[in-house]
Amino acid sequence: MDFYDVVKNRRSIRGFQSTPIPDEAVRRIAAAVNAAPSACNLQPFAFKLVRNAQLKERLAACCKQPFPATAPAILAVITDPEKAWTRGDGFNSADTDMAIAMEHAILAATAEGLGSCWVCAFDTLRAAEVLGVAAPRRVMALCPLGYPAVPPREFVRKDESQIFEVMD
Ligand SMILES: Cc1cc2nc3c(=O)[nH]c(=O)nc-3n(C[C@H](O)[C@H](O)[C@H](O)COP(=O)(O)O)c2cc1C
Known part of the structure; x- marks a missing residue:
């Protein structure tokens, strides 16, 4: 799939088929996570793909909404701020690094x-x-x-000019 098609097709899905995720797909997703950039290349995160039925049920029960329980797997991301880069003004990169890597997984x-x-x-x-x-x-x-077992919600966004400006 072309990159821009991937970006366009990525939508939040809130209902899943029980079909398992093929191992080759899991391996490619893991490689995409590992390719993500992080401050000073510290990769201060750990991803866990929970497929074990009992563990997945317990993790889904932590969610406010019921739909995660329908998925054959739940990906969890764990950060360690002590292993992340910290700038002089106190900014810690753990959350930024985690978000980029999770988006790699999602794409x-x-x-x-x-x-x-x-x-x-x-x-x-x-x-x-x-x-x-x-x-x-x-x-x-x-x-x-x-x-996916259900379609995404309607695509709604701000006008592009409100969030993206070219300053020549
Ligand atoms: C940091 C973050 C947290 C989110 N948390 C939830 C959530 O707990 N439950 C949920 O149903 N959607 C959650 N979403 C999905 C957003 O609602 C969704 O991305 C947004 O409405 C845009 O829709 P789209 O992803 O289909 O384009 C979250 C998204 C982000 C980026």
Whole structure:
């Protein structure tokens, strides 16, 4: 799929078929995550693709919405701010690095014909317990992955001129 088609086709999907994700697709998604840039190339994150039915059920139960439970897998991203770059003014790159890598995963998943949805509305402490994550590491986002069972919502955006300006 052409890159711009991937960008256009990537939409939040909130209902999935139970069909498993092929291993080759998982490998390509992992490689896409590993190719993501990060400040000083520190890669201060860890991704876990939860396929185990019991673990997935417990992770889905941490979410405010029911749809993640329908996915055959949930991708979780964990950050470690202590392993990230910190600028002189205190800015820590962990969240930025994590977001870029997660978007790599999501775009790769789209190229594989998979649906996905960033999920931040979840109980982070409970998710940390499920995944065995201890402070200072944090579970920052979840992303159910699977073949779509429902269409995305209507595409709504600001006018492009409001968010993108060319300054010659
Ligand atoms: C950081 C972040 C957190 C999000 N959290 C949720 C969430 O908890 N639940 C949900 O249904 N969608 C969530 N979304 C999806 C957004 O609602 C969605 O990206 C937005 O409405 C645009 O729609 P689209 O992704 O289909 O283009 C999240 C998206 C981002 C980037």
